[in-house]
Every structure is written in C-alpha cells, then in structure tokens.
Amino acid sequence: MSRDSNEILIVGGGLGGLSAALALGRKGLPVRLLEQSEHIGAIGYGIQMGPNVFSAFVQMGVADTVRAQSHKPSALLMLDAYSGEQLAAVPFDETFRARFDDPYVAIHRVDLHNILLDACRKLPNVRLDQSITVSSFEDLGDRVSVLTAEAGIIEGAALIGADGLRSVIRSQMHPQDQPRLLGYVAHRTIVPIKSVPDIVRCDEVVLWVGPAFHIIYYPLRNGTELNIVAVFRTDTYAQKNDPVAHKAELQKTYQDTHPEMQAVLGLMDLSRRWPLADRNPIRQWARGRVTLLGDSAHATLQSLAQGAGMAIEDAVYLAALLEVTG
Template sequence: MTDRPILIAGGGIGGLTAALALARNGVPVRVLEQTAELGAIGYGIQLGPNVFPMFEKLGLTAAMMKVAVVPRACVMFDALTGADVARIPGEKMLRERFGAPYIVIHRVDLHGVLLEACKATSGIDLQSNVTVTGYTQDSAGVTVTTADGKKISGAGLIGADGLRSVVRAQMLGDGDPKPIGYVAHRTIIPMSEVPAGVQRDVSAIWIGPSFHLVHYPVRHDTLCNIVAVFRTGTFDEKGDAAFHAAEVERTYARAHPTIKAMLDRMDLSRRWVISDRDPVRRWSDGRVVILGDAAHPALQTFAQGACMAIEDGVCLGELVAQANGDIAGAFAALVKARGVRTARVQLEGRMMWEGYHAEDVARDVWLDMFSSRSEREVCDCLAWLYDGFDLSQASAARRA
C-alpha cells in the first residue's frame, strides 16, 4: 500500500489503537509522542460493553481482562438522600444483552496493554519526546514540523493529540475547547482507606444539584478511584489546596455523609477544568485526519471517551486497509462512518449532564425519570451505545 509510514501525532489510547489496527493490516506507522516516555499517567477509566468487539478485533480481550475489574453493577445514587436511583445491571445481564461486561481499569494499565501490543507488532515505530507543531502536505504525502525544528515525512498524518489538538487547530482553526463552568478533582486511594458504608464493588455515581461524585475499584480491588465534579464561578481561577477545600466544603454542604467521608480522603491540591466542543462534520484535510478527543471530545456523562477513541482507531485501520492506497479517501470516510455516533455521545451526554446536576423541581423530574426505569429498561435506553459499532459501516462509508 505504501512504503512510507503513516505518522500518528500522540501516543495515547487513540493513537496506539490506530497504530495497532493499521499495522495489523500491513500499514507501517510512526507514532510521535511529545512526552519523554511512551507511557500514561492519570486515574481510572470506565469502559462499556461496546469496546469489547474492538478488543476482540485486536486480540486484546484476555490481556485487558487480566488488569480490569468487573463491578457488581453501575449504580446511581441520590447525593442528598443516599437513595438508590437507577442502575446498569451486573455482568450476567450485560453479557446476555450485549455480549460483554462493563469494566473499570486504571488508565496506566489500559495504555500498558496497548503499548505492549504495539511493541510486539512489526511495522510500528514508537518515538517519544517528539512534539508535532504543524504540517504541510502535497499529493504524495505529509511532512510534520516538530518543536525542535525537525521535519518528519510520511504517507499521511493522524492527529490523536487530544482535547487541545495542534493538528485540529491547523485543520479547523476553531479555537480552544469551551469550558462549561465545572471542575473535577481526582484521587486514587488504597481500598483500605475507603470509609465504612461505601459500596466498594460497584461503579457509583452520586448525583446532586450542581455536583456529582464518582467512585469505583481498580487494580484488582486494591485501589479506589474517586472523582468529584461541581459547578463553580471560579473554574478559570488558580487556587491552592486550602482554597479548593473551602469551595468543596461549601458546594457539598448538603451532600450525604458518605460523600463527605469520601471527600475527606481526596487530594484537593489540583483540579481540572471541564470542557468540550460542538460536533463538527469535518475531521480530515487531504492526507490528514483527527480522531478521539481531537475530533469529538465529550463530557464524561457516558464515560465513553476512551471507548470512542478505540472505536475510531479500529475503524480507521479498516478504512485504510480497504483504500487501495487512497489514504485521503480513507481519512475522509472516517467521519462518514463515525460522525453521527460520536456526535450523539456528545449531544446526548450534554442533555444527561443537565439531569445529573438539575436543581429544584427539575431535579425532582429527572430523579423520577431515572428511578422509574427497570434494569432491563436501562439496558434498552443504552442499546444504541452498548450494542457497539459495526465495522461494516467502514466499508459502507468508504463506498459512499
């Protein structure tokens, strides 16, 4: 297909998935990661059943399950009363309905499985400490410029460089992501330090007026991942741990004692501003394409950021393999195959975000809506997402 590799800006989850999918289809790739080492930092990730057909395609299911935790259920709690509002059922029902479980995993472990698979696959050149700052292209290929002034050429370029993608900025010029007025604090603590009364074997979300809290086990139930999210007028301000702690205390003043006990265990020295972007119809520019958060960043409502990036990467591998050398055509087909699905995650995620954080009468309405659904009805509501992405859509998109 091509003697020159396809360049991938970004060695995160989406970038490594695309590298693996392409190389498995005989397409050489060169991954350019800006950090000093190809690795991951961070916290926990939730992965829905829809990711497992992609793992099967890449031959990674067994390796992923070795480092994942299968929660007993995914439970929504009322953050004020502690009442059980709704739940995604346990493994048995999910396997019966969707053919796969819901799992939680440490980001480092997920990335590690992908990285080891890439290292074991011929045709993948992994390079660290390379920051892509821009690109030029012609009919024969793409040349990227790096922060140290070097130029690297390839048959095409995949921008898998995240929420603040440099590749997207040049391609679309649509500015920075939009803050939504919420921030997040993240912490991982030993399971032995989790307060009494907390259900340790579930993936939990506690929804309240203008705030929520998530917790779930990782690393074979030895650690607990905690995320506290809330709306604040100071989202764009920098503060120290004392400033953050005072704000958290005010925001969660009405919260259930279990939440307050979890907050007491959190490291509040750092927080992240939550942002997203509107869906767009254009992800490609000739021999350049973007995927994952670079293309369609979504709020964390459905916990699908990693899943969507993985689906993108596998789909792109299929498109390029079927393209008979027409890389620009394959790249243009990605948004045709994936655009509506990822936009639904973005837009429906925004709608559900409002429900999670509703106040006053609107909160009563949302709680009534959530609590009126049986576990089977919850599965039905999520079928559009958890039934997964049919890779035959890649062929249809290419033909279109």
C-alpha cells in the same frame, strides 16, 4: 529531514494514538507515532468502558489482557446526593450478560495504556518516538509532512491527529475552533481500598448526583484501589493548585450531603483540579491525507464514560477503512 513516504504518521501517544498504531500495525502498515512527552505514558486515574469497546480490543488482539486487568463491578448505581435514594441502577447480572457478550469494566488508565504500548512494541513495522513536538503539517498531495522542533521535517503517507482536546492538527484544520471551558472542575483521587471507611460501597460504580455537582467512585486493580472523581460547577474553574481554597470550596459545594458521600470526600487529594472543557462539533474530521480521531475529532464529557472507548473504536475502524482502500 526524515522521510519514509510509506509510513502513516500519528501525532499523540495516548489511548487513541496507541490504538491507531496497533490497529494499523496489525494490518501490516508501517506506522510512526510521534509523542511530545519524554515518555509515552498516561495520567494515573481510572476509566470506565462499556461492552461496546471489546469488539475493538478483539480486533487489536488485546481483549483477554484487558479483561484480566479490569475490575468487573457488580452494578452501576445512581443515588440522590442528599437523601441517598436510589434513582437508577444497572445491575451487571445474568440479564446484562445475556444481552451483551462482553462486560462493563473499570480499569486503571495506566494499565490500559501499557497493554496497548506493549502490543505496539512487538510489531516491527511500528515506530514509537517520544520527545517530538509537532507544530504544524502540510498535505503535499502524494504525501504529508510535519514540522517538529526536535527532528525537523518528517514525511509520511498520511497523518492522524490523535493529540487530544487541544489538538495541534485540528487547530490547523479549523483555526477558528477552540476548546470551550464549561465552568465545571474535576478533582481526581485514587486511594487504597484498605483505607476506605466501611460505610463506603467498594464493589459497584457509585454515582451521587446533586444540583450542578456529582461524585463517582469505583474499584480498580482487583478491588485494591478506589478511583474517586468529584465534579462541580464553580466560578473559580480557571484557578489551579490551591489546596486550601479547593478544600473550602468542596466543603461548601457538598455540604449537607449523604454521610457516605462525606466519607468519600474526606479521602480526596485536592492538590490539583482539572477545568472541564468541550469542543463544538465539526462536520469535517478528514481533509486529504490528514484525519482526526478521539478527542481531537469529537471531544466528549467525562460523565458519558465513552471518551476512551470512542477513541479506541475510531482507531480500529480507521485501520479497517485504510485496509479496504489500500
């Protein structure tokens, strides 16, 4: 049994878990993060973040680094998938900057993950353990313990479940609650900008919408890469890894759409798809010395572009509350 009753245990090494480790660590609290994967890493696609998230980055001491590694698009456009008509636009111009102190950005998830990971590694009171799978927990009143396959029982002062949509910690707190498949799938791709046809806009965040489908794309890494996500409703949402079938379904779903959309769809890697899922709201995120954050507490659809931001904000404000009550 590994025991340090002063450590705060965090299950999950994604953006929410790393943010919690960093925010708590900067408050001087001892932290131990437990990640089940062999490496603490991230799936390599883009995310968008609004100005609201930057106050959290400031408090974690990484705001300047995030700004430097982010792309600042010129606008967010919503277009009709068939006619190309502009339905809405949010220009990130002087008016936007006068209202918000911080930018709207797009960043490679891996880049953001590494920023947080590097900052955590600089703190002597933060331990990062990989290849440790937590299967259950117990609140012992004056401490908590987690059961792992690799390290036996690990004890600490408190437990934070930052283990995502299919959270083990949430499943024990709310056994009847399970992820809910929505009947939609997402195909994600990143391609070099130099391979993108001239017809495709590569500076804005461009969202094309149609009946039960959309496609969104935006640049990353100083405009050198284009992140593409195609989402649509389908009866075959549970089927995976069939590129031929995926291509046929994509062509049928998006047939007769605008030529710019068709050019983007031609760039898609269809070797993998992600069935989209949600969770029902719960009123109780915390119980005793155990709490949840991010998707494990309040999973949100990717179309809101706030999932990562909310997990990061959760971490910062949780750390602030613990500091006040500590």
